Amino acid sequence: MGRSADELGQELEATAQEVLGRLKSHQLFQSEWDVAAFAVFLVFVGTVVLLLLLVVVHCCCCCCSPSPRPRKVSPGKEKPKGVDNLALEP
Structure with missing residues (x-):
């Protein structure tokens, strides 16, 4: 060992x-392949860092805001909860 x-x-x-x-x-x-592989690696790392930054900004903006915006729902435009089965009608 x-x-x-x-x-x-x-x-x-x-x-x-x-x-x-x-x-x-x-x-x-x-070789040039080493340079290309390193460039691809840097692009990947940059993308991951950018996505993490966007997640942090989104969380800070949405979670830390003093009053969340209420969603506007029209009372007349409620979605139906099911589908009418017209085959059962006489």
């Missing part, structure tokens, strides 16, 4: 050294 932890630590250290080397050489991406 201790051996696999040592191997994991060595792999993490090697990965960290690789990332630091790329940062120093100013070459973060190996």
Whole structure:
């Protein structure tokens, strides 16, 4: 069990050294596919953040308002609660 932890630590250290080397050489991406994948990831994260922001704004505007607006319902235009079965008529 201790051996696999040592191997994991060595792999993490090697990965960290690789990332630091790329940062120093100013070459973060190996190919254009890496750039495209990173752009798609950023668009996804941006969309999620935007949706969360919209949810927070909606909750703050609707829940924190001092008086909620009552819905206007016309007394003459009530929806029927069922359908008349004309086949049962004599």
